[in-house]
Amino acid sequence: MKTVAMLLYPDFLLLDMAGPLEVFSIANRYLDPGQRYEITTVGPDEDLTRASNGIKVQPDLTLAQADGAYDLLLVPGGPGAYTTQHEGITAWLRGTAHKARRYGSICTGAFILGHAGLLDGHRVTTHWHYTERLLKAFPKAQVGTDQIYIHDRQLITSGGVTAGIDMALSIVAEDHGRKVALDVAKVLLVIMRRQGGQAQFSPLVAAVATQASPITRVQHFILENLEQELTIERLSGLAAMSGRHFARVFTREVGMTPMEFVQSARIDRARSLLESTELPLKTVAYKSGFGSVRHMRVLFSERLGRTPTQYRQQFT
Missing domain, CATH: 3.40.50.880 (Class I glutamine amidotransferase (GATase) domain)
Incomplete structure (x- = not known):
């Protein structure tokens, strides 16, 4: 017993x-x-x-x-x-x-x-x-x-x-x-x-603070412009910092690198669209900034352990 x-x-x-x-x-x-x-x-x-x-x-x-x-x-x-x-x-x-x-x-x-x-x-x-x-x-x-x-x-x-x-x-x-x-x-x-x-259930990006700082301004810009090309050079320019200094400060304040934040935010955007719409995968990938369904599928598999299609199926 x-x-x-x-x-x-x-x-x-x-x-x-x-x-x-x-x-x-x-x-x-x-x-x-x-x-x-x-x-x-x-x-x-x-x-x-x-x-x-x-x-x-x-x-x-x-x-x-x-x-x-x-x-x-x-x-x-x-x-x-x-x-x-x-x-x-x-x-x-x-x-x-x-x-x-x-x-x-x-x-x-x-x-x-x-x-x-x-x-x-x-x-x-x-x-x-x-x-x-x-x-x-x-x-x-x-x-x-x-x-x-x-x-x-x-x-x-x-x-x-x-x-x-x-x-x-x-x-x-x-x-x-x-x-x-x-x-x-x-x-x-x-x-x-x-x-x-x-x-697969949790957001990969935490809520961004409302107080204005160079890093939070960049975070909000990323979240509002995910379909655009977001490079370190562009983001560091928005923060009025050199690329190396920006990456160091961003990582310290956010807990992930700028590119990790971009990638996680794009996955979260795609997840939201997959959960709440019937948009084709190609449109979801475009609106989330992935560029291609293949790229989105690779990142979903790496981060969530399932493909975009499998992810959508659990909410339908």
């Missing part, structure tokens, strides 16, 4: 809890009694714990009753993970998580692990919208921005929301083989391994 514990806290995301636990529950249908998962929930106290959608859950155990010696200990995400400090929970995690054979988080539950000091020195991930925030909050962690889930030694973390199901399926496959995990995936009507990572 393998024990799985889900740690609850006020304002957690119910799907982050229910999705992975359903994977383990359904896996039990295909396992002998001695191999099954024993599922439990742990809360700060005996009171009902309210999820972010208003539903209240009664924990099986309190922190005082749970010793942490589980085969798998998980923390779901939710607004309460990154808006509130849960000192009692993080103190409990700090003292007991290492008793678990494996521990981890779904979505933004990584923030609670981070506050307990459990992300330092590990490769981790979270919901694509919060990866930069996680990196800034816990600089000793190696935050991945695209992976659906990351398994690093004793720690396993997943991307946003339904990625917790992918992570749980990978754990079932590790524990009991791919056949059992595939059977569970079929029951849930999900695929065993989805194509691409979180990048």
Whole structure:
């Protein structure tokens, strides 16, 4: 019997809890009694714990009753993970998580692990919208921005929301083989391994600041003129800087080179057109500044793990 514990806290995301636990529950249908998962929930106290959608859950155990010696200990995400400090929970995690054979988080539950000091020195991930925030909050962690889930030694973390199901399926496959995990995936009507990572859902270019500076002016110019030829010489001229100095300042302030920004912005423009219009690929490529469908297809495959046609199909 393998024990799985889900740690609850006020304002957690119910799907982050229910999705992975359903994977383990359904896996039990295909396992002998001695191999099954024993599922439990742990809360700060005996009171009902309210999820972010208003539903209240009664924990099986309190922190005082749970010793942490589980085969798998998980923390779901939710607004309460990154808006509130849960000192009692993080103190409990700090003292007991290492008793678990494996521990981890779904979505933004990584923030609670981070506050307990459990992300330092590990490769981790979270919901694509919060990866930069996680990196800034816990600089000793190696935050991945695209992976659906990351398994690093004793720690396993997943991307946003339904990625917790992918992570749980990978754990079932590790524990009991791919056949059992595939059977569970079929029951849930999900695929065993989805194509691409979180990048296919997240914008590659963050929102540009509104305050005027030479670099933000260039960023806005790029976003408004993607169909034009955008060279370092032209962009540095707009910023009234030499090409080398401009590239250095741009990279420092934006976190990517000017050409990486241009390329990412063009991919984002193409994605928006593919999602919301039925324009031919040739027109999408032109309006996004790629010049050709072939060039757009190559960059989509490199950055998103799928072709423009495959990307469009998932939104139609």
